[in-house]
Amino acid sequence: MPIRRAGCWRRLTGRRDVTGTGPRDLAGSAPRDLAGTPHFRRALQGALGVSLGVSGGQRLISFAAPNFGATGKVRGVLVAVVDVVELEQDWRGTLPTVYFTDAGGQVFITNRSELLFWKRAGEGAMMAPGGARYGVAVRHVSGQEIWQQDWSPYVPQRALYLATPLPVIGMDGVALIDEAPARRLAALQAAVVTAVCLFLGALLFLATERRRTLALANAVLEERVGARTRALSETNAALRREVREREEAEEALRRAQAELVQAGKLSALGQMSAGISHELNQPLMAIRSYAENGVAFLDRQRPEKAGEALGRISEMAQRMARIIRNLRAFARQESAPVTRVDLGVVLQSAVELTEARREKAGVSLVWDRPRAPVWVRGGEVRLGQVFVNLITNAADAMEGAAVRRLEIAVTGGVPLTVTFRDTGPGIEEPERIFDPFYTTKAVAGGDGMGLGLSISYGLVQSFGGTILGANAPGGGAVFTVALERWVEEVAA
Ligand code: ADP
Numbered sequence: 278m279p280i281r282r283a284g285c286w287r288r289l290t291g292r293r294d295v296t297g298t299g300p301r302d303l304a305g306s307a308p309r310d311l312a313g314t315p316h317f318r319r320a321l322q323g324a325l326g327v328s329l330g331v332s333g334g335q336r337l338i339s340f341a342a343p344n345f346g347a348t349g350k351v352r353g354v355l356v357a358v359v360d361v362v363e364l365e366q367d368w369r370g371t372l373p374t375v376y377f378t379d380a381g382g383q384v385f386i387t388n389r390s391e392l393l394f395w396k397r398a399g400e401g402a403m404m405a406p407g408g409a410r411y412g413v414a415v416r417h418v419s420g421q422e423i424w425q426q427d428w429s430p431y432v433p434q435r436a437l438y439l440a441t442p443l444p445v446i447g448m449d450g451v452a453l454i455d456e457a458p459a460r461r462l463a464a465l466q467a468a469v470v471t472a473v474c475l476f477l478g479a480l481l482f483l484a485t486e487r488r489r490t491l492a493l494a495n496a497v498l499e500e501r502v503g504a505r506t507r508a509l510s511e512t513n514a515a516l517r518r519e520v521r522e523r524e525e526a527e528e529a530l531r532r533a534q535a536e537l538v539q540a541g542k543l544s545a546l547g548q549m550s551a552g553i554s555h556e557l558n559q560p561l562m563a564i565r566s567y568a569e570n571g572v573a574f575l576d577r578q579r580p581e582k583a584g585e586a587l588g589r590i591s592e593m594a595q596r597m598a599r600i601i602r603n604l605r606a607f608a609r610q611e612s613a614p615v616t617r618v619d620l621g622v623v624l625q626s627a628v629e630l631t632e633a634r635r636e637k638a639g640v641s642l643v644w645d646r647p648r649a650p651v652w653v654r655g656g657e658v659r660l661g662q663v664f665v666n667l668i669t670n671a672a673d674a675m676e677g678a679a680v681r682r683l684e685i686a687v688t689g690g691v692p693l694t695v696t697f698r699d700t701g702p703g704i705e706e707p708e709r710i711f712d713p714f715y716t717t718k719a720v721a722g723g724d725g726m727g728l729g730l731s732i733s734y735g736l737v738q739s740f741g742g743t744i745l746g747a748n749a750p751g752g753g754a755v756f757t758v759a760l761e762r763w764v765e766e767v768a769a
Pocket of ligand 1: 701705715729
């Protein structure tokens with residue numbers, strides 16, 4: 278509360294309010310109107326005295342302060358009187374609304390002049406000096422009093438009522454703090470909180486929607502995966518069935534091929550049987566005549582000649598044994614896996630086996646057996662069957678040809694090849710010769726079944742080799758059998 282000291286002193290002198298001095302009897306020496314005042318008497322007792330009063334329409338606050346002498350006793354009193362109007366001048370209209378009430382509860386000082394001399398009339402009203410009552414709606418919020426009024430446009434309509442006693446000056450101070458800024462702040466905070474809640478709600482909604490969409494997509498996906506898995510399982514089962522059927526078919530085919538091979542061999546044997554029986558018959562006849570000759574030479578006492586005949590008989594028997602051994606080997610059903618085979622031995626055996634057929638057709642043979650073993654991958658009997666088939670085919674083809682010569686040659690290198698070149702008319706349809714049942718030989722006559730080359734093809738392939746038939750540039754047919762060399766590491 279600003280105190281205008283100059284104003285105070287002016288008023289003091291103007292009203293001739295003075296300090297009373299005198300150590301003996303201060304009360305007796307004080308001006309009469311001052312001596313009985315409570316503030317003066319309080320100052321005499323050594324404390325600050327304050328009095329409120331209205332004089333001539335002026336509101337005055339009187340302060341009396343003691344002045345102590347060397348002995349510690351009050352030696353004099355300084356009295357100051359403050360005109361409240363002066364005090365309120367700078368203060369008028371400022372915020373918040375403030376007033377001070379005196380001991381009787383009347384507004385004595387305020388920054389809202391319309392409230393001057395009002396007093397509280399119970400809990401829900403204020404009373405103006407004329408006795409008019411103005412209502413106050415009082416609410417209690419969190420232990421605080423909230424006033425709602427419409428007495429003045431300069432007093433907040435809704436205000437926080439704060440009151441505190443001021444015992445030093447003998448007044449109560451009251452402040453009416455406008456609720457509007459707090460409300461605005463609260464509204465702003467509520468708006469912010471609402472916005473945040475809305476934002477979070479929107480986020481939550483979006484997340485939920487996203488989750489729902491994902492769940493839906495997931496369900497669709499799972500259904501699709503399920504359907505696809507079912508379809509795949511069915512396809513898998515069908516494939517397994519097909520594989521099983523295929524394996525069974527392959528097994529049947531293998532059996533049929535084996536039977537065909539055997540049938541082919543038997544057919545070849547049938548074709549060769551006339552020649553073979555002739556081949557066996559010849560040495561047999563020779564043995565018979567050599568035996569007769571031997572007997573005759575013995576009768577004539579010519580043992581050296583008889584021994585010669587016996588030697589010839591032995592040679593003939595060896596030849597027959599070789600023919601029979603080849604025949605037995607040829608007829609044998611070979612089921613051994615691919616193994617090491619000496620190409621020279623197999624070719625020699627095929628050449629010997631077909632000797633009668635060649636002789637019958639008047640075919641000359643050009644063939645140099647390799648001196649050292651030539652090891653290839655194959656099966657002795659099956660490879661022999663291929664070579665016998667190629668030689669008999671060549672003999673068949675050259676029947677009636679002017680020149681009848683068959684050349685068999687082994688060529689080293691990788692892969693190793695054996696060529697059979699004849700001087701026949703050549704192959705009619707080279708691209709069809711390996712087809713089963715393809716033959717140009719009179720079937721009705723029982724000459725050809727058209728199986729020899731297709732069986733040979735399968736056999737050579739099972740050894741990892743190839744067989745080719747073509748017409749030679751100079752005429753005639755040339756068959757090439759390529760075989761893999763036998764390498765010990767590979768076999769291991
Ligand atoms: P087949 O001897 O029972 O006819 P193959 O499969 O052995 O059966 O031969 C098929 C066909 O290939 C023969 O009918 C023939 O037309 C042809 N052929 C095979 N070898 C020769 C060859 N050296 N010269 C000409 N044609 C051949």
